[in-house]
Amino acid sequence: MSYAIIGSGNVGAALAAQFARSQIPVGIANTRGPESIAPLASELGALVTPMSLIDALRANIIILAVPFRAHSLVAQAAPDWNGKIIIDAMNTYGVSPEELQGLASTEVVARAFPGASIVKTFNQLPAKLLAKDPAQDGGRRVMFVASNDEVASASAAKLVSDLGFAPINLGKITEGGALLGMGAPLILQNLIKLS
Numbered sequence: 001m002s003y004a005i006i007g008s009g010n011v012g013a014a015l016a017a018q019f020a021r022s023q024i025p026v027g028i029a030n031t032r033g034p035e036s037i038a039p040l041a042s043e044l045g046a047l048v049t050p051m052s053l054i055d056a057l058r059a060n061i062i063i064l065a066v067p068f069r070a071h072s073l074v075a076q077a078a079p080d081w082n083g084k085i086i087i088d089a090m091n092t093y094g095v096s097p098e099e100l101q102g103l104a105s106t107e108v109v110a111r112a113f114p115g116a117s118i119v120k121t122f123n124q125l126p127a128k129l130l131a132k133d134p135a136q137d138g139g140r141r142v143m144f145v146a147s148n149d150e151v152a153s154a155s156a157a158k159l160v161s162d163l164g165f166a167p168i169n170l171g172k173i174t175e176g177g178a179l180l181g182m183g184a185p186l187i188l189q190n191l192i193k194l195s
């Protein structure tokens with residue numbers, strides 16, 4: 001399984017740090033090109049590879065860590081999304097419910113990536129907390145996962161676990177996944193699963 005993070009800002013860098021800490025290779029891309037990510041990559045080590053957007057989009061699992069509206073630009077950068085898993089780590093800051101046309105934001109993302117399986121996760125913690133070691137107080141920091149596709153959800157949950165978090169499956173996007181929307185109850189909770 002290959003992984004890429006699109007976005008090298010607060011969330012992209014936090015996730016890249018988790019991949020590096022967990023010794024899992026990952027590509028990372030932004031709008032400004034691989035050179036702009038070189039300082040972050042040299043800080044995190046050889047497993048974090050700066051890439052062009054086109055190259056990063058070849059990964060099996062692609063994490064969107066871009067401003068919400070930018071997802072459609074990312075979607076236009078590849079001709080075909082069949083077989084890909086897209087992880088929506090975005091929140092809808094500044095986006096009105098009217099703009100979402102009454103849909104859950106992850107449903108809007110799914111429409112932009114036809115053929116891909118979409119999973120919502122990594123959106124619920126502030127970037128500074130997301131970057132920290134998920135091992136805390138004898139347990140692991142919880143990361144909720146929601147998807148309409150059970151196979152994709154399981155793949156994303158495995159990644160969440162491999163990065164050190166405790167995945168909790170919320171089921172489908174419009175069911176348990178609704179608890180991960182802006183202002184919803186499972187945003188900014190910092191829960192620890194003891195086990």
Ligand SMILES: NC(=O)c1ccc[n+]([C@@H]2O[C@H](COP(=O)([O-])OP(=O)(O)OC[C@H]3O[C@@H](n4cnc5c(N)ncnc54)[C@H](OP(=O)(O)O)[C@@H]3O)[C@@H](O)[C@H]2O)c1
Nearest residue numbers: 007008009010011030031032065066070073090091126127
């Ligand atoms: N900040 C938080 O604490 C937090 C927590 C949870 C979720 N979120 C969500 O996570 C997402 C990212 O937030 P952030 O704070 O990390 O934002 P950010 O610091 O502004 O970083 C955004 C990144 O997206 C890249 N980008 C923008 N448009 C792109 C495009 N068309 N193609 C490729 N890359 C593109 C930018 O590239 P350049 O570097 O080249 O400009 C930048 O690296 C947002 O949806 C936000 O709502 C944020």
